[in-house]
Amino acid sequence: MAQRGRRSRGPSEDRRQSLVRAAFECIAADGFEGLRTRSVAERAGVNIATLHYYFASKEALIGGVAEYLASQFISLHAKSVTPSGSSGLDRLHQEFADAHFYYREHPDLAAVLFELQLRGRRDPAIRKIIEPLTGHWRAGIETWMQAGVAEGVFRGDLDPAAGATLLVSALSGAACLELGAARLDQIFEEVDRWLLPPCGASDERPKKKRKPSR
Numbered sequence: 001m002a003q004r005g006r007r008s009r010g011p012s013e014d015r016r017q018s019l020v021r022a023a024f025e026c027i028a029a030d031g032f033e034g035l036r037t038r039s040v041a042e043r044a045g046v047n048i049a050t051l052h053y054y055f056a057s058k059e060a061l062i063g064g065v066a067e068y069l070a071s072q073f074i075s076l077h078a079k080s081v082t083p084s085g086s087s088g089l090d091r092l093h094q095e096f097a098d099a100h101f102y103y104r105e106h107p108d109l110a111a112v113l114f115e116l117q118l119r120g121r122r123d124p125a126i127r128k129i130i131e132p133l134t135g136h137w138r139a140g141i142e143t144w145m146q147a148g149v150a151e152g153v154f155r156g157d158l159d160p161a162a163g164a165t166l167l168v169s170a171l172s173g174a175a176c177l178e179l180g181a182a183r184l185d186q187i188f189e190e191v192d193r194w195l196l197p198p199c200g201a202s203d204e205r206p207k208k209k210r211k212p213s214r
Contacts, residue, residue: 016054018044020064027065028108032115035062059125066116066129070136072109077101088148092195095141096188099171100181110175117172134172138164145195154195167191 022044026034037058041051055061078101081093102109113133120127142164148154174187 015046015050016064017068019046019051019054019061020068023061023065024068024108024112027112027115032119037061059129062116062126063129065112066133069109069113069116070133072106073133073137076106076109086148086151086153088144088146088151089153091141091144092148092191095167095171096184096191099175099184099188103175103181103184107175110172114172114175134168138168141167148195155197158195163195 019040022040023035025043026036026039035058037048037051040061041048044051051061055064078094078097081090081097084090084093113130116126116130117134120130142160145154145158145160145163149156149158149160170187170191174184
């Protein structure tokens, strides 16, 4: 069965995606204020009428940008971390690896996400479009934090919902402030210390570096 909402591929979809990428590039280059329909059309090499044919409103175009962002964050990742035997710990360290990867290879992703989030604070329509992106990210982190607690690798008193919100805030803030790779590592070390129980507080902590048994 075909997935609901899937668009057939072809020249029409290629044109639509070129407009979305042009809008993304406008925001990355000049912030949300740089997202003007005329600028997007010129960057994509089409006229305004063509842009409006594919996107009847600016909000619809921003929705396309949000979809593009989501697809990039789903498909682009750093090399998988070495398995530790703990799914929670592996997902934590994959978050760190991905943060470095995006900072180094795809800085525009975080920049555009931040611009849309900032605009969403003042514009309910934009907030409604962008909230599912961060909501999905936060929910995923909460899930692996719960797994880490269940495994005994993370602190037993950890609140996964609050922890997920805090980690999303920390990673988003670090990316937007462009703190640099060294500062990112310092943040990651502090997050590790916050999530892991003190030495001796749990028999499980030394096991986090063991490879899974064959």
